Structures are given as C-alpha cells and as structure tokens.
Amino acid sequence: MSQMDHAPEKSPFRRKDAPKRVALDRMVARLLPMKKIAKTLIDSRILDRALAAGVLCEAGFVVLGHYRPRIGLHFGLFGVMMIAGTAGLLYARDLARGYISGALGGLVIGAACGLTAVGVANLLSDHPEQFLPYGVMVCALVGAIGGLFGQYAAWIREFIATLRQ
Numbered sequence: 001m002s003q004m005d006h007a008p009e010k011s012p013f014r015r016k017d018a019p020k021r022v023a024l025d026r027m028v029a030r031l032l033p034m035k036k037i038a039k040t041l042i043d044s045r046i047l048d049r050a051l052a053a054g055v056l057c058e059a060g061f062v063v064l065g066h067y068r069p070r071i072g073l074h075f076g077l078f079g080v081m082m083i084a085g086t087a088g089l090l091y092a093r094d095l096a097r098g099y100i101s102g103a104l105g106g107l108v109i110g111a112a113c114g115l116t117a118v119g120v121a122n123l124l125s126d127h128p129e130q131f132l133p134y135g136v137m138v139c140a141l142v143g144a145i146g147g148l149f150g151q152y153a154a155w156i157r158e159f160i161a162t163l164r165q
Contacts, residue, residue, distance in 0.1 A: 041101045046094045047108065054087030054113040062120040072126070084113035084139040085146030092150025096158070102151035103144045110143015111136055 061079050065072025071079075088106025095101055114136040121127045 041097075041104055042108070043095055043097075043105075046091055047105055050087050050091035050094075050105070050109050051112055053090065054083060054109050055116045057083045057087070058113045058117045059120050062117050062124070062126070066121075066124045066126055080114070080117045080135070081139060081142045083117075084110040085142040085149075087113055088143035088146030089150035089153065092147040093153045093157075094150075096151065096154035099148055099151045102147035102154075104147070106147020106150065107140050107144040110146065111140035113143065114139025 058080060061083060062072075065076050065079075085106075087109045088102075091105045091109055092102030095105060115132075117139065118127070118132050118135040122132070
C-alpha cells in the first residue's frame with residue numbers, strides 16, 4: 001500500500017474531528033431547506049432599498065429632533081413609528097408575494113429602523129439606554145403592520161390593473 005492510504009489513520013485529528021464533521025454536515029443539511037424558504041420569503045434587493053430608505057430617514061429624523069427639541073418632543077415617537085411602518089409598506093408593496101412575506105420583511109425593516117433610531121438617540125444622549133428593547137419592539141411591530149398594508153396595496157394595484165384591461 002502507498003503512503004497516501006495510511007495518511008488518514010496516522011493523523012491525530014482524524015478521530016477527534018470525525019464526529020464534529022458529521023454533526024456539522026447534519027446541521028447544514030437541516031439548514032439548506034430553511035435557506036430556500038427564506039429566499040422565497042425575502043427579496044434581498046428590495047429589502048436593501050427599503051432598509052436604506054428607512055434607516056436614513058430614521059437617523060435624519062432623530063438628528064433633527066435632537067437639534068430642534070420641539071419636533072422630538074411632539075412628534076418623536078410618532079415619527080419614528082411612521083417611518084418604520086412606511087418602510088415596511090414600501091417593501092411589501094414592491095415585493096407583492098403575500099401577507100406573510102410582506103409582514104416578515106416589514107418586521108425586519110421595522111426592527112432595523114427602531115435599532116437605528118434608538119442607537120442614534122443614545123449616541124446623541126437624548127434617551128437612556130433602557131429604551132433600546134422597547135423602541136426596537138414597537139418599531140418592529142409597526143413595520144410588520146406596514147408590511148401587511150403594503151401587501152394589501154399591492155393587491156389593490158393588481159386588481160386595478162385587471163380592471164383597466
């Protein structure tokens with residue numbers, strides 16, 4: 001027998017890594033169907049556009065509220081939630097693949113918008129750090145609701161297009 005045939009047996013790492021590799025292969029095999037499902041639910045190109053618009057608007061609004069305290073005081077929470085919901089609505093309206101996909105994308109966008117708003121506010125020392133989980137949860141919920149309304153708007157747009165034919 002050649003030296004190549006005996007190489008795996010002489011390796012001290014072969015026996016220890018074999019169970020880990022089998023477990024890793026099993027985990028990857030379980031995750032592959034989930035990746036396919038996630039790709040059908042979320043379109044990354046549309047998600048990136050909506051995320052960019054929502055995050056930039058959130059950061060701008062929080063900075064505006066920092067330098068103009070009346071805006072932050074009177075419209076702060078409503079404005080942050082409105083931006084998160086609108087970004088979720090825009091994502092779902094462009095996606096138009098169903099209510100679950102729209103709500104899931106809106107949830108992701110809303111959470112990112114909420115995290116941005118709370119993070120920028122904390123960087124500017126406007127709010128204590130305890131608002132982090134609540135702000136993100138509220139914005140994620142509003143983003144998911146915006147996603148539902150966005151899918152409804154896509155359905156109405158499709159319905160109107162069938163009437164014009």
